[in-house]
Structures are given as C-alpha cells and as structure tokens.
Amino acid sequence: xxxxxxxxxxxxxxxxxxLPLWVxxxxxxxxxxxxxFEGLFPTAAQRxxxxxxxxxxxxxxxxxxxxxxxxxxxxxxWRAGFLPVLVAxxxxxxxxxxxxxxEESGRTELxxxxxxxxxxxxxxxLITTCAASVLLGLVLTAAMMGQGLPAAGSLAFGAELAxxxxxxxxxxxxxAQLTGSARGARTIGLxxxxxxxxxxxxxxxxxxxxxxxxxxxxxxxxxxxxxLFPYGVNDWRPAxxxxxxxxxxxxxxxxxxxxxxxxxxxxxxxxxxxxAPPGLGTPFGLxxxxxxxxxxxxxxxxxxxxxxxxxxxxxVLDIASDNAGLSEIFARxxxxxxxxxxxxxxxxxxxxxxxxxxxxxATLRLRDEEQTxxxxxxxxxxxxxxxxxxxxxxxxxxxxxxxxxAEGATAALAYPEGDAGEIVGGVLVQLPAVWVLAxxxxxxxxxxxxxxxxxWAAPALCLLILLVGxxxxxxxxxxxxxxxxxxxxLPGGDLSALPLVTLVVVAAALTAVGLAGVRRRNIPD
Numbered sequence: 001x002x003x004x005x006x007x008x009x010x011x012x013x014x015x016x017x018x019l020p021l022w023v024x025x026x027x028x029x030x031x032x033x034x035x036x037f038e039g040l041f042p043t044a045a046q047r048x049x050x051x052x053x054x055x056x057x058x059x060x061x062x063x064x065x066x067x068x069x070x071x072x073x074x075x076x077x078w079r080a081g082f083l084p085v086l087v088a089x090x091x092x093x094x095x096x097x098x099x100x101x102x103e104e105s106g107r108t109e110l111x112x113x114x115x116x117x118x119x120x121x122x123x124x125x126l127i128t129t130c131a132a133s134v135l136l137g138l139v140l141t142a143a144m145m146g147q148g149l150p151a152a153g154s155l156a157f158g159a160e161l162a163x164x165x166x167x168x169x170x171x172x173x174x175x176a177q178l179t180g181s182a183r184g185a186r187t188i189g190l191x192x193x194x195x196x197x198x199x200x201x202x203x204x205x206x207x208x209x210x211x212x213x214x215x216x217x218x219x220x221x222x223x224x225x226x227x228l229f230p231y232g233v234n235d236w237r238p239a240x241x242x243x244x245x246x247x248x249x250x251x252x253x254x255x256x257x258x259x260x261x262x263x264x265x266x267x268x269x270x271x272x273x274x275x276a277p278p279g280l281g282t283p284f285g286l287x288x289x290x291x292x293x294x295x296x297x298x299x300x301x302x303x304x305x306x307x308x309x310x311x312x313x314x315x316v317l318d319i320a321s322d323n324a325g326l327s328e329i330f331a332r333x334x335x336x337x338x339x340x341x342x343x344x345x346x347x348x349x350x351x352x353x354x355x356x357x358x359x360x361x362a363t364l365r366l367r368d369e370e371q372t373x374x375x376x377x378x379x380x381x382x383x384x385x386x387x388x389x390x391x392x393x394x395x396x397x398x399x400x401x402x403x404x405x406a407e408g409a410t411a412a413l414a415y416p417e418g419d420a421g422e423i424v425g426g427v428l429v430q431l432p433a434v435w436v437l438a439x440x441x442x443x444x445x446x447x448x449x450x451x452x453x454x455x456w457a458a459p460a461l462c463l464l465i466l467l468v469g470x471x472x473x474x475x476x477x478x479x480x481x482x483x484x485x486x487x488x489x490l491p492g493g494d495l496s497a498l499p500l501v502t503l504v505v506v507a508a509a510l511t512a513v514g515l516a517g518v519r520r521r522n523i524p525d
Contacts, residue, residue, distance in 0.1 A: 003116035007124035011098055015128075018453065021460050022090045023132050026161070027139030029464075030080040034147040037075050047075060054078070056208065062308050065226040066204045073149045073231030077157050084164035084225050085197055087136065091129050091165035092189045095172030098125035101182040103263060105371050112262070119254055126173055126250055133165025153231030160225045163242040167221040168193060170249025177256035179265040183368065187293075194301075196220040221245060283383050287391035290369075291362060295395060298358045298403045302351070306407035309347050310414025310423075313340055341492030344411070344423055349466060349484050351407050352430025355400040356459050359438035362396035366445050367452045370524050379523060389518050393442065393511070400434045422491035429490050432503035433483035437462070439510035446517025449525050 012019070041047040051070035054060045061067075064081030067074065099122055102108045108121060137158030144154035168189070175189040176182075203217030217223030224238040224245075260266050279285035366389060369375040378388055408424035415423070441455035448454075462482040465474070479485050483506075486499040 001117045001120055001123055003114070004120045004123045004127070007111070007116070007120055008128050011124055011128045014098075015094070018456065019094075019128075019132055021457060022087075023136045024139060025460055025464055026083060026087055026090070027136045028143055029083065030076055030140060030157070031143040031147055033076045033079050034072065034144070034149070037072055037079070041075075044070070047072065051075060057312065060312060061204050061208060062201050063312070065200065066207065068229060069232040071231055073144070073153045073157075074229075076144075076149075077153075077160070077230040080157075081226060084161055084222055085193065087133065087161045087165045088168035088193055088196075088222070089190075091133055091169040092172040092175075092193060093186065094129045094132070095125045095169045096176050096182055096185045096189060098128070099173065100176035100179070100185040103176075104180075104182050109262060119257060122173055122176075122253060122257055126169055126253075129169040129172075130166045130246070133162045133169065136165065137162030150231060152234050156228045156234045156236070157230035159236075159239055160228050160230060163225045163239060163246075164222065166246045167225075167242050167249070170246050170253065173253035174249055174256065177253055177260060177265065178267050180263065180269055181265075181372075184265070184267075190297075196222045199223065200226065283378070283387045283391035284394065286378070287395060290365065291392070291395040291399065294358075294362060294365075295399050295402065298399070299406045302355070302403040302407040303410045305351065305354075306410030306412075307414045309344075309351075309407075310411035313343060313411070313415040313418065340415075340418060341422070342489075344418070344426055345489040345492055348426040348430055348490065349487065351404065351427050352434055352484055352487070353459060353462055353466060355404050355430065356434045356437040356462070358403060359396050359400045359434050360441045360455050360459060362399055363393065363438050363441035363445065364452055364455065365396075366392050366518075367449060370449065373524070375523055385519050385523070386515060389442075389515055393438075396438050396441075397435055400438075401428065401431055404428055404430060404434075419491065426490040429495070429500070430484065430487055432500045432507065433487050435507035436483040436503050436510070439507040439514065442514035443510045443517070444514075446514030446521070449521070 037047070041050055048070040051067055051074075054064075055067040064078050067078045099108075102111075102121065111121065112118075137160075139158075140161055141154045141158035144157055145151055171192050172185070172189050175185045175192070178188060179185050197220070199216045199220035200223040203214050203220070203223060206213035206216065217227065221242060224242050227235060227238045229235055256266060277285075280289060366375070369378075369392075375388065379385060404427045405424060408427040409420075411427075412418060412420035412423040437455075437458045440458045441452070444455045445452045462484055465479055465482040466484065483503050486503060488495050488499070
C-alpha cells in the first residue's frame, strides 16, 4: 500500500475536470425534479393519483423501480430511479481507467519503478472513486434538504446513489483483473451492470403480478439500493448488503491482483484464426471487426429502450387525463398539443443524447487504437491516415442512425396506435445533433489527443441542459449551447430544414478540422 496517498493525488489531478462534473451533475439533477413535481402535482390527491398509475405500470417500474408512497420525496426519489445506474456506470469506468487502462498503456509499469506497493494503484483507484460516490451522495442530501425535504429521507436518498457507485467501483476493480485489455474489462463490467439492471427489472415487474420472481431484485445491487425507499420506510437493511458487497469485491480484487502477472489477465487471451479473411485486409473491414460488437450491443439496448418507451406511451393519456398542468407540460416539451406526440417528441431528445454517447465512444476508439499501437501498425502499410480514421468514423457517424432506427421501430411496435413513420422520424431527426457531439470528439482527438476524454463533457453538458435547463429557467444562450435545443420537436411539431442543415455543416467543419489535426500530428502522440 506504499504510495497510495500520492497516487490518489495523481488521480485527482488527472480527473480534475471529469470527476467534479459527474459528482455535481448527478448529485444536483434530482433537485430539479422537486420543483417539477410541486408544479405538476400541487395537491396530495393529485400526487396519490399519479403514484397509483405509476406504481402499477410495468413500463414505469422498469425505468424507475418500485414506488410505495405518494409523498413529494418518494415521487422525486422514484423519478430519479435510473440515476443509480448512471452513477454505477461512472464509478465502474473510473476504476477501470485508473487500473487496467493505465496498465495497458504502460503507465503502471512506469509508476511501479518507484517506491510503490503492488496494491497501491488499485487501492488509490477504489478509494478515490468510492470517496467521489460518497461526496455525490452528500451533495444530493444537501440539495434535497435545501428543497425542504426530510433529513432522514434525504440521507437515505444520498446513500442510495453513493452505495451504487461504491459497489460498482468494486466490480470494476474485479473486472480489471480478469482480462488483459481495458476494453475487455469494460465489456465485462458493463455486462455485469446490465445483468444487475435486468434482475432488478425482472423482480420488480414480477412483484406487480403474482410476485413469484420478486426475489430476483435481491440478487441485484441496483435492487438493493432502490429498496432503501427514501422518504418512505427508510429501510437501511439493504445498505448492509451493499456494504458487504463493497468489502467483498475490494478484497477479491486485491486477491486476484496477486494471482496474475503485470499486463496479463486471469482469463486467457483467445487465440485468433491462423489466417485472416480477405475483408480484414481493408481499413473498413478492420473497422467493422472492431466496431461490430459495440454496434450490436448498443442496438440491442436501444431496441429494448424503444419497447419500454413505447409500452409506456399508452399510459400517458391515463396519467394526464385528470391533470391539466401535466398536459400543458407535455405539450410544451413536445411542441404540440397532441399529448402522446409530445411524449414521444420529449423522449426523442433523451434517446438522441444517449445515441450521442455511443457516437463519442465509437469515435474515441481511434484513441484506443493509437494508444495500444494498433494504429501505428496499420499506418505502416499503404493505408493513409484519412482512410484509417474515415473507416472508424463511418461507424461513429452512421452507427447512431442504426441504433436510433432500432429504438424508433421497437417503440412504434410497442405502441401500435401511433404513426410508425412519425415515431421513427422523430428519433432520426436527432442525428445532426448527435453528429455535432461526435465531431467534437474528432476535434479533440485530432488536436489534443491526450485530452480526448474531455469529449465526454459535451454529452454531460447537454444532459444538464436537457434535465434542468427549463426547470431552472436558465438563460436561452446557455440552452442554445446544446445542439439538441435546435432540433425540431417531432412527431407533432413543425419540421424546419435550416437548423438541421446548420448542424450538419457545423459537424462537417469540426470533423474536417479534427481530421486535419490527425493528418499533421505525430502518431502516437
């Protein structure tokens, strides 16, 4: 453990932008829901009616988890039910980045040449990430208490998010020991997180019926933390299970670390075929081989998301039929008086923002290829830099179109009463905004490759504007920073080509500048 303190300072120095961003952003988002619920449901009777519909709808339970009360705090905590997944994702990726990614890039070997204990880097990553999760929980607790909600419930709400981050920080530490690549560790970790979410959904949806599979929720860390039920029973027993899991995962990761060599994983690397197919001899074929798993995974996730959103569509009218305020809010969000159209139009922006995350991740694959030395090997052949980068950008620019179409198609399938063409068109129209964020990632990679991860700040800013921009009545110039602000609200709104063309031109210009940077700088840099 020698040198752990200095490595913690190093991590804080490297994450001085990203770490405060997700801690503050995710910690303050639920505070925006308080004013929304107070405005939409000013009386206890209206809140009880909304809670009755939400608690019994499988689509809402899938998204947000179980709801057992109708107080303002319970509704806010329930509405923020997907935040534990986002916090877990941030913690998981942070630990993998500061363990396996550093090991893959050779930084761990360099640090290990100094007076540093073997477990110091793993401990530093875990301590920093868990501390950030706890800080996020405290920020959330203070924000909710500042809104006038009970202290005990606010503390349980903060603990819900903090524990989710700590558990999956431990999961990230374990997956970092299993494979010899950061990509493999992230893939296994994301599969574990997805499995936890599916188990939680299966158990909670089963509880709406006969409850025969309700026990599945207790197999999921996401289910544990959501069973704290902030502002309701404030049941702290699931927190004990989460704390035991954190300690067990951290201990397991430390044990596994001693069972492997530096740079290797416990799972043996799979040997490839003796000869490559002809398709791999081209930049596009190689890029398809590298991106196909990511594209298929995101496509499946978007298809599932569309089924959930489409399934909820039929309940929107039931929820809003007796609430004029909610009808007005939906209409304002969607730019249309047609309530269901406004619902799908409002969700289209959320779906587009998620697709932008996929686009940024696919674009930054260029940086992974550069850091691992694969790019240098490819460029040592007759392949030009533009051909190499262009093959990857083909998937980061057109891949979002595929996943958005999958989401729209399954949403239309789950809501057959709607116009399928308008629902699919409503999500596909988000593409120019998605391309702008992908182009920003290209720009960062081309001009400042060592700071490529800063490209994630753009989706984070857009998420902030999307979630709390209207609620906090932020200035219009700030809202205009998000390209999604300029996208027409479809279905139901008016389609204007000018903002779409403008965004495409901006994306093309940023991409051109980024590619010019790739052409002129050293590789690797």
